Amino acid sequence: MTSTLPDTINRLYTDPAEYIDSDHPAVEAFARAAVPAGAGVRDKASALYTAVRDGIRYNPYVSTRDAESFRASSVLAAGNGYCVGKAALYAAACRVHGIPARVGFADVRNHLTTEKLRQSMGTDMFTWHGFTEVFVDGAWRKATPTFNDTLCAKLGVKPLDFDGHTDALLHSFDGAGRTYMQYVNDHGTYHDVPAKFLMREMARDYAHMQGEDLSGRDMEREAAEQ
Numbered sequence: 001m002t003s004t005l006p007d008t009i010n011r012l013y014t015d016p017a018e019y020i021d022s023d024h025p026a027v028e029a030f031a032r033a034a035v036p037a038g039a040g041v042r043d044k045a046s047a048l049y050t051a052v053r054d055g056i057r058y059n060p061y062v063s064t065r066d067a068e069s070f071r072a073s074s075v076l077a078a079g080n081g082y083c084v085g086k087a088a089l090y091a092a093a094c095r096v097h098g099i100p101a102r103v104g105f106a107d108v109r110n111h112l113t114t115e116k117l118r119q120s121m122g123t124d125m126f127t128w129h130g131f132t133e134v135f136v137d138g139a140w141r142k143a144t145p146t147f148n149d150t151l152c153a154k155l156g157v158k159p160l161d162f163d164g165h166t167d168a169l170l171h172s173f174d175g176a177g178r179t180y181m182q183y184v185n186d187h188g189t190y191h192d193v194p195a196k197f198l199m200r201e202m203a204r205d206y207a208h209m210q211g212e213d214l215s216g217r218d219m220e221r222e223a224a225e226q
Helices: 007-014 025-034 041-055 072-078 083-096 115-121 149-155 195-205 219-225
Strands: 101-110 125-136 139-143 181-190
Touching (some): 007 101, 025 041, 025 083, 041 083, 041 149, 072 083, 083 101, 115 219, 125 181, 125 195, 149 219
Antiparallel strands (some): 101 125, 101 181
16 A cells, blocks of 8 residues: 555556547536535545546446447446446546546356346356446455445345445345355456457457347346346
């Protein structure tokens, strides 16, 4: 742990990137509007997390063959995105406020998803699940703004909160006390989304899903129906 980052590393994680495009006007406006005046760094990180978590609906049916699914500004414009796109938007919003942020990836086993999604994926393993790390109070803090509050309600779990200090990766248990998600493999952190690589990985890992017509699919509706 270090209290501050070296200048070059700080710039790496606060400057705009191709997919974490914190210099996009819409991303800047979103980030400014989400933070109350006079907020400290921890409160900013928490407020931005909630704004992305609940302001952008989780959509696992986006096309991972489209690079825009990974770009922060495109996810913001769409109003929905899957884990990687939402992690990129949260990182971008933090960078607007000068908070160092980066994206991380891990394989997670999901024990609570919709049956339709599981059938489409052919597995309960979510490879290259995206989350965000923010540098607050002298250390990198992990946060996952993936699941919006209305989806959580339909799945029977509380939304995952982030106070800007304590790691908030994923719910360990659902509302009934069953295991919800577990991290299996950690793939490390990146200053920007490796979109081209992820597009190839998704095509390989979810070949069956790539061939499906996913238009019109909605996880919240599926959760409410099952």
